[in-house]
Amino acid sequence: MGGDEVRSLPPLPTTLPISEMRALIAKDLSEPYSIYVYRYFLYQWPELCFIAIDTSTPDYDLAACVICKLERHRGGPMRGYIAMLATQEGYRGKGLAKTLVSKAIDLMTEKDADEIALETEETNRAAMRLYESLGFLRSKKLHRYYLNGNSAYRLLLYLKPGVTSIPTDEYFDPYGSDALPPSAQDDSTYHEALGNYDDELFG
Amino acid sequence: MQYNRPARNVQGVLMSSTMDMTDITKAFTEASDALGEGELVKDADFTLFESVGALEIMDPKMDSGFLQPGETLYDNFNVSAPLTAEQVVWVMDELFCYEMAWHKGYALLETLYTSVHLDNLLHQELSRARKARKATKSNKSAKDVSIDDVCFRAECETDQAGTEPTQIMLIHLVLRAYCLGLLKCCDLTIRIITSQMYHEEEDFVSQTFNRDLLSEHDTQEIYGFIQSAYRWLGSTGASSIPDKVRAALKDRLFIRQDFLGALEATIPDSNAWRPNRFGAWRDLQRFASDVGSQQQIGQPVLAAFSEKIQRRFSSNTPPRPIFKLTYREAHRDFDHMLESIGEACQLYELPKTSDCALSLLRYVWAFADKSPATLPRAIMQTVLFTEGQVCGRLDFPFERLLRIDLRELVLAGHPLISKSTIDAETSSDPGFRLRQLLDDFIKAAYEPYFKMYEALCQNRCRIRRRLTHIIGEFDSLQDEAKLIDRKVHTITTPESSQGRWPETDSNYPLHSWVSHHKHAMTQWVLQLGFEHDIYEPDELGIMYSVLSQVQAAQLDSNLRIGHFAKLRYTSVPDVDSYERVICGISCELNTVLGREFAVTSSLTGLLKTLYGFLDSLGTLSASSRRYGSAQRRFELRMKALQGCTSETFDFDTLNNGLRPDRGLVDDNFQNWNAVIESTLKELQEVHENISDQPVFRSSKEQWKKQDQLLLETVRQISERFRFLREACKDAGITMIGEGSLKGKVDVIIPPPGTHRIHDWWVVPEVIFTRAVNDVQDHKHSS
Ligand SMILES: CC(C)(COP(=O)(O)OP(=O)(O)OC[C@H]1O[C@@H](n2cnc3c(N)ncnc32)[C@H](O)[C@@H]1OP(=O)(O)O)[C@@H](O)C(=O)NCCC(=O)NCCS
Numbered sequence: 001m002g003g004d005e006v007r008s009l010p011p012l013p014t015t016l017p018i019s020e021m022r023a024l025i026a027k028d029l030s031e032p033y034s035i036y037v038y039r040y041f042l043y044q045w046p047e048l049c050f051i052a053i054d055t056s057t058p059d060y061d062l063a064a065c066v067i068c069k070l071e072r073h074r075g076g077p078m079r080g081y082i083a084m085l086a087t088q089e090g091y092r093g094k095g096l097a098k099t100l101v102s103k104a105i106d107l108m109t110e111k112d113a114d115e116i117a118l119e120t121e122e123t124n125r126a127a128m129r130l131y132e133s134l135g136f137l138r139s140k141k142l143h144r145y146y147l148n149g150n151s152a153y154r155l156l157l158y159l160k161p162g163v164t165s166i167p168t169d170e171y172f173d174p175y176g177s178d179a180l181p182p183s184a185q186d187d188s189t190y191h192e193a194l195g196n197y198d199d200e201l202f203g
Numbered sequence: 204m205q206y207n208r209p210a211r212n213v214q215g216v217l218m219s220s221t222m223d224m225t226d227i228t229k230a231f232t233e234a235s236d237a238l239g240e241g242e243l244v245k246d247a248d249f250t251l252f253e254s255v256g257a258l259e260i261m262d263p264k265m266d267s268g269f270l271q272p273g274e275t276l277y278d279n280f281n282v283s284a285p286l287t288a289e290q291v292v293w294v295m296d297e298l299f300c301y302e303m304a305w306h307k308g309y310a311l312l313e314t315l316y317t318s319v320h321l322d323n324l325l326h327q328e329l330s331r332a333r334k335a336r337k338a339t340k341s342n343k344s345a346k347d348v349s350i351d352d353v354c355f356r357a358e359c360e361t362d363q364a365g366t367e368p369t370q371i372m373l374i375h376l377v378l379r380a381y382c383l384g385l386l387k388c389c390d391l392t393i394r395i396i397t398s399q400m401y402h403e404e405e406d407f408v409s410q411t412f413n414r415d416l417l418s419e420h421d422t423q424e425i426y427g428f429i430q431s432a433y434r435w436l437g438s439t440g441a442s443s444i445p446d447k448v449r450a451a452l453k454d455r456l457f458i459r460q461d462f463l464g465a466l467e468a469t470i471p472d473s474n475a476w477r478p479n480r481f482g483a484w485r486d487l488q489r490f491a492s493d494v495g496s497q498q499q500i501g502q503p504v505l506a507a508f509s510e511k512i513q514r515r516f517s518s519n520t521p522p523r524p525i526f527k528l529t530y531r532e533a534h535r536d537f538d539h540m541l542e543s544i545g546e547a548c549q550l551y552e553l554p555k556t557s558d559c560a561l562s563l564l565r566y567v568w569a570f571a572d573k574s575p576a577t578l579p580r581a582i583m584q585t586v587l588f589t590e591g592q593v594c595g596r597l598d599f600p601f602e603r604l605l606r607i608d609l610r611e612l613v614l615a616g617h618p619l620i621s622k623s624t625i626d627a628e629t630s631s632d633p634g635f636r637l638r639q640l641l642d643d644f645i646k647a648a649y650e651p652y653f654k655m656y657e658a659l660c661q662n663r664c665r666i667r668r669r670l671t672h673i674i675g676e677f678d679s680l681q682d683e684a685k686l687i688d689r690k691v692h693t694i695t696t697p698e699s700s701q702g703r704w705p706e707t708d709s710n711y712p713l714h715s716w717v718s719h720h721k722h723a724m725t726q727w728v729l730q731l732g733f734e735h736d737i738y739e740p741d742e743l744g745i746m747y748s749v750l751s752q753v754q755a756a757q758l759d760s761n762l763r764i765g766h767f768a769k770l771r772y773t774s775v776p777d778v779d780s781y782e783r784v785i786c787g788i789s790c791e792l793n794t795v796l797g798r799e800f801a802v803t804s805s806l807t808g809l810l811k812t813l814y815g816f817l818d819s820l821g822t823l824s825a826s827s828r829r830y831g832s833a834q835r836r837f838e839l840r841m842k843a844l845q846g847c848t849s850e851t852f853d854f855d856t857l858n859n860g861l862r863p864d865r866g867l868v869d870d871n872f873q874n875w876n877a878v879i880e881s882t883l884k885e886l887q888e889v890h891e892n893i894s895d896q897p898v899f900r901s902s903k904e905q906w907k908k909q910d911q912l913l914l915e916t917v918r919q920i921s922e923r924f925r926f927l928r929e930a931c932k933d934a935g936i937t938m939i940g941e942g943s944l945k946g947k948v949d950v951i952i953p954p955p956g957t958h959r960i961h962d963w964w965v966v967p968e969v970i971f972t973r974a975v976n977d978v979q980d981h982k983h984s985s
Pocket of ligand 1: 098121
C-alpha cells in the first residue's frame with residue numbers, strides 16, 4: 001500500500017480527524033448526518049473505527065475510513081454493523097476499503113461477533129462487489145430505503161454456525177439498537193412500522 | 204486536524220410577553236467548554252435513532268430555515284399576475300408532474316408544495332379555517348366551510364385595471380379550479396391510502412406539514428368550480444384563446460374532474476353515488492393516455508415554482524432536494540397507476556371471481572406482479588377488505604372467502620360441511636360438534652389467511668418479508684389443524700358415526716390445506732429472492748434445488764388431497780346433487796393444480812441441472828470469499844424459510860444433488876433433451892381441456908400469458924444446453940466431471956427487469972470468452 005498506513009485509532013478524544021472523516025463520508029451521502037451520528041459511533045466504539053492515512057503527504061491526508069459498532073441485536077446475536085465506509089476519490093481501487101473492512105471484521109470476530117450487517121444502495125456496485133468478495137450476502141431488499149428514493153440491500157455475514165437459531169427478544173425495543181434508514185429520522189410513524197413484527201424477527 | 208465547532212449564532216431569540224424565558228446560552232457554553240474534544244454527554248436512552256434524528260441548526264444542508272447572506276425567505280411571484288393561456292397549461296402540467304412524484308413516494312414538501320399557487324391557496328384555506336373556528340366559538344353563525352375564500356390573493360394587491368378579463372378568468376377561475384381539484388384529489392388519496400396497510404416514507408409520505416388539503420370541503424363544491432371553468436372555456440369570453448390551447452385546458456380540467464370523481468367513488472366509507480367504478484377508472488385511463496401522448500404546448504413560467512417554499516414549513520427534516528418527473532414519465536406513471544386501479548376495481552364487476560378463492564388469489568397475484576403504485580394497492584385492499592363486502596358484494600365477509608377456499612381445496616363432500624352438519628341443532632348431534640370444530644379452525648386460520656392477502660398488497664420487497672413471517676404462522680396453524688383433524692376423524696369414522704359418513708377421511712384435510720398454502724408461500728419467498736436479485740451466481744443452483752424440494756412437497760400433498768377429493772366425489776350418491784357438482788369442481792381444481800405443480804417442478808429441475816452442469820464445468824466458481832463458508836451462507840439463506848419447519852434443507856444433500864451424473868456428456872445431453880421435450884409438452888397441455896366453470900374462467904387469460912413465458916423460458920434453457928454441448932465438443936470434453944470450460948466460456952446472470960423472460964426463472968447467458976468484450980455493455984455480473 002505504499003505510503004499508506006492502516007492502524008487502529010487511539011481512543012477518543014485525542015487526535016481523531018473527525019471533521020475530515022465527516023467530510024469524506026458526506027461527499028457520497030445523499031443526506032447529511034448530524035455530528036451526533038459520528039459521535040454516537042466513535043465515542044462508543046472507537047476501536048471499531050479504522051482509517052488509512054497517506055503518510056507521504058505533509059498533513060497526513062485521510063485516504064479512507066470505516067466506522068462500525070458491535071452490540072446485541074434485539075437481545076439475540078452479537079451483531080457487528082458497518083455504518084459508514086468511504087475511500088477518497090484519488091485513493092480508490094488500491095485495496096484500501098477492503099483492508100479496512102477486513103480489519104474491522106477481524107476485530108469483531110475477536111470480540112465474539114456472531115454476524116455482521118450493513119446496508120448499501122442497490123445501485124452501488126462497487127460496495128456490493130467489495131462486500132460480496134468478503135463473503136457477505138444480500139439477505140433482503142429494502143424498498144425506497146434512502147431519502148433519495150433508492151432501494152437498498154441488507155447484507156449479512158455469519159461468522160459462526162447456528163446464528164439463525166439464536167433467539168431474539170420479540171419485545172426488544174426496536175429503536176434501541178438497530179440501524180435506521182436515514183430517511184426515517186423524523187417520522188413518527190416509522191416507530192409503528194418498526195414495532196411491526198415484520199422487522200423484528202427477520203433481520 | 205482540529206474539529207471546528209460550528210459558529211454559534213444566538214442573536215434574534217424569539218421573545219413573547221406570555222413566555223417566561225431564561226437565556227441559558229452562557230451556562231450552556233460554559234458547560235460545553237468544560238468538555239474535552241469529542242466527549243459525548245448522553246443518557247442511556249440516547250440511541251442511534253436520536254442521533255440520526257438530530258439536525259444542526261445553521262448548517263445549510265440540515266437547517267431548512269437557513270438563509271444565505273442577503274437571501275430572502277420569499278420569492279416575489281405574484282399569484283394574481285396575469286398568465287397567458289399557454290402558461291396556465293404549463294403550470295397545470297408541472298403540477299401534474301409533481302403530483303405523480305408525490306404518488307411515487309416523495310414528500311409534498313419536495314414536490315407539490317413548491318408551487319407558489321398551491322401555497323397561496325393553502326394559506327388562504329388556513330386562514331379561512333382559523334376564521335371559521337373563531338366564528339363558531341363566538342357563536343356567530345358563519346358559513347364556515349365556504350370555499351369562496353380559498354382563492355388566489357397576492358401579498359400586496361396589484362392594480363389589475365389594465366389586465367384583460369380573459370387573463371383574470373384564466374387565473375382566478377381556470378387555474379384556481381384546477382388547483383382546488385388537485386388539492387382535493389390529494390386529500391382523497393391520503394384518505395384512501397392511510398385507511399389501509401402501507402409503509403409510511405417507504406411507499407408514500409402522507410404528511411401534509413400542517414396544511415389542510417381541503418378536507419373540510421365537499422367534493423361536489425369543487426366539482427362545481429371545475430365545471431364553471433369548463434363552461435367558461437367554451438363561452439365567447441374565452442374566444443380569444445387559440446382553439447388548441449383552449450382544448451388543452453379543457454382536457455386538463457376534464458382529467459382532474461374525473462380523477463376526483465373516481466377517487467371519491469372509491470373511498471371506502473363514502474356515501475357517494477357509486478357509478479361503475481371499474482368503468483370510471485378505465486375511461487379516465489383512456490382519456491388521460493390520449494392527452495399524455497399529445498404534443499406539449501405549454502409555455503414555462505419558471506417562477507411559479509420555488510424551492511424556497513419548504514423553508515417556511517415547520518419540519519424536522521433537512522431540506523429535501525426537489526424531485527420531479529418529466530411530463531412523459533408522469534403520464535406513464537399515471538397510466539400504469541390507472542391500469543392497476545382498474546384491475547383492482549374490475550373485481551367489482553367480476554363477482555364470480557370471489558366465488559372461487561383460488562382464482563381470486565391468482566388474480567391478486569397477477570395484480571401484484573405488475574408492481575402497482577401505493578394508491579392502487581390501497582384500493583385493492585379496499586376492494587378485498589371492506590368490512591363484510593369482499594369485492595363489493597353485500598353480505599360477503601372475508602371469512603366466507605376462507606370457507607370457500609377450504610371447500611374448493613379439501614372439504615368438498617366432507618362431513619365437516621355437509622348439509623346435516625350445517626343443519627345440526629342439538630348438541631348431542633355429532634354434526635353440531637363438527638360445526639364447532641370447523642368454527643374453531645376458521646377462527647385460528649382467519650388471521651394468517653387474511654394476512655396472506657394483505658401481504659400481496661404491499662410493495663414487492665415487503666411481500667417477501669411479510670410472507671417470511673406468515674409462513675411461520677401457517678406452520679403453527681398446521682399443528683392446530685392436525686389436532687382438529689383428529690377430533691373430526693374420531694367423530695366421522697364409521698364406528699362412531701354409525702355409518703352416517705363413508706370412510707374416506709383418514710387423511711387430514713385441514714392439515715393438508717394449511718400445508719398447501721404454506722408451501723405456496725414458501726415458493727413465493729424463494730421466487731421473490733430471484734426477482735430481487737439477492738442470490739449470487741454460484742448460489743442459483745442450490746436455490747433452485749431448495750425450490751425443487753419445496754415443490755416436491757407441494758406436489759406430494761396435492762396428490763394426497765386429490766386422491767381424497769376423488770374418493771369423496773365418487774361416493775356422493777346422487778349424481779345430480781349440488782354436492783356432486785362441488786366435488787367435481789374440487790377434483791378438477793386439484794388436478795389442474797397438480798399439473799401446474801408438475802410443470803413448474805420440471806422447469807425448476809431443468810435450471811437446477813443447468814447450473815449444476817455449469818458448475819461441474821468450472822464456469823460458476825466465484826472468486827474466493829475471505830470470510831464465512833458455504834455452509835454459513837446457506838444457513839443465512841435458509842433463515843427466510845425458517846418458518847417452514849416441516850422441511851429440512853440439508854446443504855450437503857442439496858449440493859450433492861446438483862452434480863450431474865457421471866458418464867458421457869452426450870448421454871447426459873440426451874437425457875436432458877428428453878426432459879426439455881417433455882416439459883415443453885407438459886407446458887402446452889397444462890391448461891388444456893379445462894371446463895368452463897367460473898373457478899377457471901377468470902384465470903384463462905392469465906394462464907395463456909404465463910404459459911407462454913414459461914415456454915419461452917424452457918426454449919431458452921434448451922438453447923443454453925445446445926451451446927454447452929458445442930462448447931464441450933470444441934474443448935474435447937466427453938466425460939462429465941472431466942475437463943473444464945473455465946476461461947473458454949463466460950456465464951452472465953441477467954439482472955431482473957427487462958433482461959429475463961420471467962424474473963423468477965433466471966436463465967444464465969453463456970458465451971464464448973473471446974466474445975466478452977463485445978457484450979460488455981450488457982454484462983451485469985458473472
Ligand atoms: C466502495 C468504496 C469504499 C471502495 O473503496 P476502494 O478503496 O476503492 O475499494 P478497494 O480498492 O478496497 O476494492 C475492493 C473490492 O471492491 C470492489 N470494487 C471496488 N471498486 C469497484 C468498482 N468501481 N467497480 C466494481 N467493483 C469495485 C472490487 O471487488 C474490489 O476488489 P478487486 O479490486 O480485488 O476486484 C469506494 O468506492 C467509495 O468510497 N465509494 C463511495 C462511498 C460508498 O459507496 N461507501 C459504501 C457505502 S455502504
